Every structure is written in C-alpha cells, then in structure tokens.
Amino acid sequence: MSKILQSLPMTIVAGIVLTVIMVFATNKLENMNQSGAEKVISDMIN
Amino acid sequence: MEDFILFIVRYLHVLCGVMWIGILWYFNFVQIPSMPKIPDEQKPAISKVIAPEALFWFRWGAAGTVLFGMILAYMNGYIHEALTLQKPDIGFGMWMGLIMAFNVWFIIWPAQKIALGIVEADADAKPAAGRRAMLFSRTNTLLSIPMLFSMISAQNATGF
Numbered sequence: 001m002s003k004i005l006q007s008l009p010m011t012i013v014a015g016i017v018l019t020v021i022m023v024f025a026t027n028k029l030e031n032m033n034q035s036g037a038e039k040v041i042s043d044m045i046n
Numbered sequence: 047m048e049d050f051i052l053f054i055v056r057y058l059h060v061l062c063g064v065m066w067i068g069i070l071w072y073f074n075f076v077q078i079p080s081m082p083k084i085p086d087e088q089k090p091a092i093s094k095v096i097a098p099e100a101l102f103w104f105r106w107g108a109a110g111t112v113l114f115g116m117i118l119a120y121m122n123g124y125i126h127e128a129l130t131l132q133k134p135d136i137g138f139g140m141w142m143g144l145i146m147a148f149n150v151w152f153i154i155w156p157a158q159k160i161a162l163g164i165v166e167a168d169a170d171a172k173p174a175a176g177r178r179a180m181l182f183s184r185t186n187t188l189l190s191i192p193m194l195f196s197m198i199s200a201q202n203a204t205g206f
Contacts, residue, residue, distance in 0.1 A: 015191030
C-alpha cells in the first residue's frame with residue numbers, strides 16, 4: 001500500500017479504482033435497502 | 047427562511063471544502079514533488095513559512111467542511127440514514143470525509159508539527175514524522191477522488 005501512496009500517479013489510479021468500486025457498492029446497497037414496491041418502480045425506470 | 051439558511055450552510059460547506067481539498071492537492075501535486083528540486087538553502091522558505099501557513103488553513107478548512115456538512119445533513123434530515131449507509135450515495139462520501147478529517151487533525155498535523163520543528167522532537171523523529179504525514183496526506187488524496195464523486199453524484203447524478 002505504501003508503494004502506491006509514494007507514487008502520485010498510482011495514488012490517482014487507486015482513487016479512480018476505489019470510485020468504481022464505490023459506485024457498484026452504492027448500487028448494491030441501494031437495491032438491498034429498497035422495499036419491494038420501490039424496487040419494482042426502480043427496475044421499470046432503469 | 048429555512049431554505050436560505052440551508053443555502054448558506056451548503057455554501058459554507060463547499061467554501062471550506064474547496065479550501066481544504068485545494069490545499070491538500072497543493073501539497074500533493076505541487077509542494078511534495080517540488081521539494082527535491084529546491085536548493086537546501088531555500089528550503090526553509092517552504093518549511094518555516096509557507097507550509098505552516100498552508101497547514102493552518104488546511105486543518106481549519108477540514109474542520110469547517112465537516113461541521114457545515116454535518117449541519118447540512120441534519121437540516122436535510124438524512125444524517126442518520128447516510129451514516130448508517132441506508133443512503134449510501136452520500137453516506138460513503140460522508141464517511142470518507144470523516145476519515146480524511148480525522149487523518150488531518152490526529153495524524154497529519156501532529157506529524158507535521160514534528161517534521162517542521164514546530165514542537166521539540168529528536169532528530170531521528172523528524173524524517174519518520176515527515177514520512178507519516180506524507181503517506182496519510184496521499185491517503186487523503188486517494189480518498190478525495192471517490193469522496194468528491196459521492197458528494198457530487200448524490201445531488202446531481204440522479205438515477206446513476
């Protein structure tokens with residue numbers, strides 16, 4: 001980890017990778033948190 | 047009236063956030079990479095004048111961002127949902143911001159005080175403290191990318 005942090009370009013790449021992971025985790029958690037009716041509407045919209 | 051107060055709090059949150067992340071990126075994109083290129087006799091201009099001044103605005107920018115961010119989340123009624131990740135779009139950003147502010151106040155600032163000679167310390171402690179400050183500053187730079195994405199997408203990328 002400290003090797004990544006010593007390099008600024010690697011730090012930026014790691015930040016972008018973490019952003020992508022966070023987007024997937026956000027979608028997963030939002031789906032889990034939705035009630036049945038909300039999920040049906042959300043699926044119809046998306 | 048409440049909408050106006052909400053707007054002012056949001057404005058102050060963003061104002062402090064720009065101050066904080068702007069100086070964080072100054073440290074990581076400008077100051078740290080430039081230090082090896084500066085002649086030794088000129089280095090005190092950075093370590094004795096510019097860095098302590100930048101660190102003052104950096105840490106109080108962090109404190110202001112968290113303070114106004116928490117007030118904003120409370121006034122909007124989602125502070126509990128966000129912190130428990132029932133509202134993960136803004137929740138992840140809030141947690142990353144909190145971790146980053148903790149790093150600023152409890153790791154980077156104490157380490158910088160040693161590294162810059164603001165407090166008395168052994169000569170051996172200075173390089174170790176400087177390295178610790180740099181690594182946690184880089185950690186914050188890493189976290190700033192998803193944190194800002196979360197903050198902005200929660201409000202602007204609806205249906206994302």
